[in-house]
Amino acid sequence: MALKVKVFDEEHEEDLEHKMNRFFEKVDEHDIVEVKFQVGVSCDQEDDQIFCFSAMIIYRA
Template sequence: MIQVKMFDYEHEKDLENGMNYFLGQIREDQIVDIKYEIAAFGEEDEENQIYCFSAMVIYRK
């Protein structure tokens, strides 16, 4: 059966740590694909930008 695991963090190091932990729990041959995306957004009157680091692991259970 094909499953997905979603990850969504504000910092790339948190994403890396979360994914590495999960990937350490499954076998390498179970991994089908990994999708990765970065989104950045903020409002015009604010100086701060918000980042969203997301990934999806598609794997066989």
């Protein structure tokens, strides 16, 4: 089995949860090697906060 990665990037944490949970339904839990999570925050020119919720899943396929 080879290692692969799946990357998710969403503006809302609930969207990230939904997409990751759908992916987990398709992969055997024993094939999951690691999950990494990160949040990025910045402001646009009007000082509105912009969030970026991202995750990377390393798995065997």
